[in-house]
Each structure stands twice: as C-alpha cells, then as structure tokens.
Amino acid sequence: MARKSDFSESFQAIKGRKSKNSRVFSDEDQARFEEMRTQFDEMPQDDGPPAGDRWSIWWDSEPLQRGPEPRPDWVITDHGAVDYELGVLKTGKEADVFLIERAVPGTGRAVILASKRYRSAEHTQFNRAGDYMAGRGAKRSRDARAMAKRTTFGLEQAAGRWAAAEFDALKTMYNAGVPVPYPVQILGREVLMEFIGDGRTAAPRLAETKPDEVELESLWEQAAEALRRMTELGFAHGDLSPYNTVVHDGRLVVLDLPQVVDLYANPLGFDFLTRDVENLGSWFTARGIAREEVEDLQAELKALAAMP
Incomplete structure (x- = not known):
C-alpha cells in the first residue's frame, strides 16, 4: 500500500516543474494530482484497533505504573490486546468505575477489569480532601503552589x-x-x-449480604485481620464501611483506597483508624458479633500502632 509520504513526495516533484507557457500544472499533471488526492483522501486516517474501543493501554504505562510481580496469570500484557468499554459500574464523589474487557482478538483470551477514572478536581464532589491529604507533601514546590492556588494545572495535579x-x-x-x-x-x-465479581456482575457489598452465624463470624475475623495488616503497615483506610467492602465466594475484599491515611504523618491518622473500626464494627454488632470483640480490636490496634 502506498504511504502518504509517497504522495507528498510526488506532489512536490510535480509542483516543482513548470511548463513552457509558465503554467504551474499542465493538464496531465493536474489530472495526476487529482487522482493522487482522491487516493489520499480514501486512505485510513487513524491507527485504531481492528476490534474493541481502544488498543490496550498496558504498554503506555511505565514499569512502576504496572502491578507488582509475580502477576496473576489472568493479566493480559500482549501488544495486540484491545479494550472494550462495557459500561459504567458505579459512580462516586471523586471517580467513576467502568467495566472493561481486555482481550486478544482471535485467541479467546479475555479478562474483565474495573477501570476507575478520577474526575478532574474541578468536577469532584469530594469536599473533605484536606483532612485526608494532610501529611502527603507534593514532591515539587511548583505542584504544591499550583494546587494551593487551584490553577488548571494544579487541579489536574x-x-x-x-x-x-x-x-x-x-x-x-x-x-x-x-x-x-x-x-x-x-x-x-x-x-x-x-474486577471482583462473577462474569460482569459485581460482588455484593457487605451491607447487602445476609450471612448466617458461621458466615458472620468468618467475615468479622477477615475484617479484623485486614485492619490489623493495614495498621501494621502504618495506614488507616480512612473511610472503611460496609459499603466499600464486598463479599465474593465468602471472601471479604476492601475497596476504595484513594483516601488512605498515614497514621503517623497525618495529625488525624489515629482518629481515622478509630472511626474505621467503629463504622465496620457497628454493622457486625447489629447482626450478632459481641460489642466486646469490637472494643478488644480497638485496643489491639491502638497497641499495634503504639497509640497513646
């Protein structure tokens, strides 16, 4: 197939010639030019994928912008992979979550992913960002000034x-x-x-489940262990509740972590941790878990984090 550059070079060659009567184009040259222009206009104007809504963006990310290794077998990294937009999964204050299918055409290999897309700062509905962001310093003073002044650049940052x-x-x-x-x-x-779910159906939120006594005890133990591990890392979720934890095949999974709080750098870190335990614990105590277990967990986490 001819390249656009071929037509451009041919056109320049014709343009550079002058006939004896000083016309820029002879009739023959004009006819050839019109033919080339028609062919040029009919050539594909983009490099879109043969299927799907976009090429996979895997290789657009830098190595540190990809998930940790070893990666699960289901992660698709092929250069020829494409992404299909399957629709909106949920909307939130600061971001919307979409359902994406990443597939390799002609192979039968595909995986469903959750795509969380953060709104630009001027469109967010989240108004308490300052409490969560305390202790997170911008690496460059230029970025910090831009965010403080809420310039267009600062909002994007x-x-x-x-x-x-x-x-x-x-x-x-x-x-x-x-x-x-x-x-x-x-x-x-x-x-x-x-994507946590089956097929294209998301796993239910903890708040939507009706566990029996055995299931309730198992979920509480999982929640307590998740809180222990986060505390050991020096973090509080910051907004933990039965509405951003889901249950899939009996397994409790924690979601929504943009507001994760550094327990030691954020002046409100321990307050957030206490609130996380209370918010989640209240749901469990309302369904049969003893209040003493929640209080014991609070005391355990305080000791683990060396809280006063």
Whole structure:
C-alpha cells in the first residue's frame, strides 16, 4: 500500500516543474494530482484497533505504573490486546468505575477489569480532601503552589494524586496480604484493577449480604485481620464501611483506597483508624458479633500502632 509520504513526495516533484507557457500544472499533471488526492483522501486516517474501543493501554504505562510481580496469570500484557468499554459500574464523589474487557482478538483470551477514572478536581464532589491529604507533601514546590492556588494545572495535579495514591496503596496492601483487588496499572487519572465479581456482575457489598452465624463470624475475623495488616503497615483506610467492602465466594475484599491515611504523618491518622473500626464494627454488632470483640480490636490496634 502506498504511504502518504509517497504522495507528498510526488506532489512536490510535480509542483516543482513548470511548463513552457509558465503554467504551474499542465493538464496531465493536474489530472495526476487529482487522482493522487482522491487516493489520499480514501486512505485510513487513524491507527485504531481492528476490534474493541481502544488498543490496550498496558504498554503506555511505565514499569512502576504496572502491578507488582509475580502477576496473576489472568493479566493480559500482549501488544495486540484491545479494550472494550462495557459500561459504567458505579459512580462516586471523586471517580467513576467502568467495566472493561481486555482481550486478544482471535485467541479467546479475555479478562474483565474495573477501570476507575478520577474526575478532574474541578468536577469532584469530594469536599473533605484536606483532612485526608494532610501529611502527603507534593514532591515539587511548583505542584504544591499550583494546587494551593487551584490553577488548571494544579487541579489536574490534585486529581492525579488521588489516582496515584490509590494505585500505590493497592500495590502496598496487595503485597502485604491485605484483601484488596490486584492493581493492574495506572495511566494518568485511570486506575485499572481486578474486577471482583462473577462474569460482569459485581460482588455484593457487605451491607447487602445476609450471612448466617458461621458466615458472620468468618467475615468479622477477615475484617479484623485486614485492619490489623493495614495498621501494621502504618495506614488507616480512612473511610472503611460496609459499603466499600464486598463479599465474593465468602471472601471479604476492601475497596476504595484513594483516601488512605498515614497514621503517623497525618495529625488525624489515629482518629481515622478509630472511626474505621467503629463504622465496620457497628454493622457486625447489629447482626450478632459481641460489642466486646469490637472494643478488644480497638485496643489491639491502638497497641499495634503504639497509640497513646
């Protein structure tokens, strides 16, 4: 197939010639030019994928912007992979979650992913960012000034920091054994992660489940262990509740980590930890877990974090 550059070179050659009567184009040259222009206009104008809505963005991310190794077998890294947009999974204050299918055409290999896309800062509905961001210093003073002044650049930097905070938290917690989705990659304000559910149906929130006595005890033990591991890492979730934990095949999974709080750098860190335990513990005590177990967990985590 002829390249666009071939037509451009031919056109320049014709343009550079002049006939004896000083016309820029002879009739023959004009006819050839019109033919080439028609062929040029009919050539494909983009490099889109043969299927899907976009090429996989896996290779657009830098190595540190991809999930930790060893990666699960289901992660698709092929150069020829494409992404299909399957629709909105849920909307939130600072981001919307979409369902993505990443597939390799012609192979039958495909995986469903959750794509969390953070809104630009001027469109977020989250108004308490300052409490969570305390202790997270911007690496460059220029970025800090721009965010403080809420310039266009600063607003974009702020939105990107939420996405980066969640991706980094997911990597850290996944590696430490906290039950969170596997973080696949981050690119700009989009975080791709493991989809927790069956087929295209998301796992139910903890608040939507009706566990029996045995299941309730198991879920409480899992919740307590997740809180222990986060505390050992020096973090509080910051907004833990029955609405951002889900249950899949009897396993409790923690979601929504952009506001993760450093227990020691954030002046409100221990307050957030106490609130996390209370918010989640209240749901369990309302269904049969003894209040003493929640209080014991609070005391255990305080000691673990060396809280006064």
